Amino acid sequence: MTIPRLLILGAGGQVGAALVREVGRESAITVDHQMGLGIQYAVDLSNSSTCSSQLEELFSLIRPDVVVNAAGMTWVDGCEANPDLAIRINCSAAREIALQSRRFGAANVYFSTEYVFDGAGGPYSETDDTHPVSVYGRTKLDGEREILAVDPSALIIRTTVVYGPETLGKNFAYQLLTALAAGTPMPVPSDQISSPTYNADLAAIAVALVRERVSGICNVVGPEIMDRATFARRLARAIGGAEDLIQPVTTTALAQRAPRPLQAGLRIDRLRSVLPHCVLRTPEEAMAHWRSSQWGKPWPGLFLQASQPCCAPDVQSLRPFDSTGGML
Numbered sequence: 001m002t003i004p005r006l007l008i009l010g011a012g013g014q015v016g017a018a019l020v021r022e023v024g025r026e027s028a029i030t031v032d033h034q035m036g037l038g039i040q041y042a043v044d045l046s047n048s049s050t051c052s053s054q055l056e057e058l059f060s061l062i063r064p065d066v067v068v069n070a071a072g073m074t075w076v077d078g079c080e081a082n083p084d085l086a087i088r089i090n091c092s093a094a095r096e097i098a099l100q101s102r103r104f105g106a107a108n109v110y111f112s113t114e115y116v117f118d119g120a121g122g123p124y125s126e127t128d129d130t131h132p133v134s135v136y137g138r139t140k141l142d143g144e145r146e147i148l149a150v151d152p153s154a155l156i157i158r159t160t161v162v163y164g165p166e167t168l169g170k171n172f173a174y175q176l177l178t179a180l181a182a183g184t185p186m187p188v189p190s191d192q193i194s195s196p197t198y199n200a201d202l203a204a205i206a207v208a209l210v211r212e213r214v215s216g217i218c219n220v221v222g223p224e225i226m227d228r229a230t231f232a233r234r235l236a237r238a239i240g241g242a243e244d245l246i247q248p249v250t251t252t253a254l255a256q257r258a259p260r261p262l263q264a265g266l267r268i269d270r271l272r273s274v275l276p277h278c279v280l281r282t283p284e285e286a287m288a289h290w291r292s293s294q295w296g297k298p299w300p301g302l303f304l305q306a307s308q309p310c311c312a313p314d315v316q317s318l319r320p321f322d323s324t325g326g327m328l
């Protein structure tokens with residue numbers, strides 16, 4: 001049987017690396033913005049003068065069956081500070097990837113975000129009206145629209161608050177565990193309500209959706225909706241950390257540069273209808289799975305013991321703006 005060629009852009013990031021682990025190295029062609037351990041090809045999506053030609057050359061060489069765009073500028077405050085860069089990566093490059101996918105007959109998958117909504121009335125379904133309040137949300141929504149205009153059969157996966165093992169240890173779970181291990185109080189917003197999503201589940205479900213030839217927009221998030229402080233306490237409790245170090249605060253008190261959707265979260269009714277047996281782990285279940293299948297950067301002291309070595313995958317995240325750098 002012929003093994004399908006799965007081209008993964010952003011393979012050095014949190015979601016990209018999880019996808020590589022899910023499909024196996026024999027099926028994955030890995031691309032990132034520069035060469036690194038486990039990265040086979042380099043394409044700089046931020047460079048508008050070379051992006052198109054680099055992608056055309058890559059697609060001509062690889063001729064992939066499926067293209068997964070897990071690359072993106074997801075640092076929310078960074079997008080606010082540098083909107084031109086966010087547009088180039090989240091929108092313009094996404095459109096070019098869709099064009100090349102269409103040209104070479106490959107299925108196209110794009111990862112988007114709940115930040116396409118304003119957070120005034122969540123949780124949201126795929127058909128609810130969008131109204132982003134940040135540059136990040138606007139550029140991801142524009143990316144969605146550009147892709148579907150080029151290829152209506154493309155799959156847009158909206159997700160959020162992605163956490164789990166990854167090589168740089170940048171996502172929220174790592175930040176929390178680092179603070180707990182150091183005994184450092186960590187302010188966490190209690191008014192940002194969302195759907196925390198375990199990255200291994202996100203990768204597995206994304207692959208299942210591709211196999212089922214699902215198209216259009218599909219929400220893929222964890223099974224529960226909660227505020228960020230509650231999420232932090234549940235993670236801490238699951239690994240025996242000191243919950244009292246988590247300090248609930250308002251989003252206003254954090255003085256973040258970009259506005260955040262507060263009453264957000266995503267509904268997964270469509271996902272349940274197309275994949276009725278899919279597994280979506282709670283934070284506690286995710287921690288148990290993480291413990292049993294250790295990879296990525298080890299957590300400091302609290303979770304991983306010296307007798308339980310943690311091995312990083314053969315993909316190293318070198319990208320300054322991938323899914324580990326912000327809130328998908």
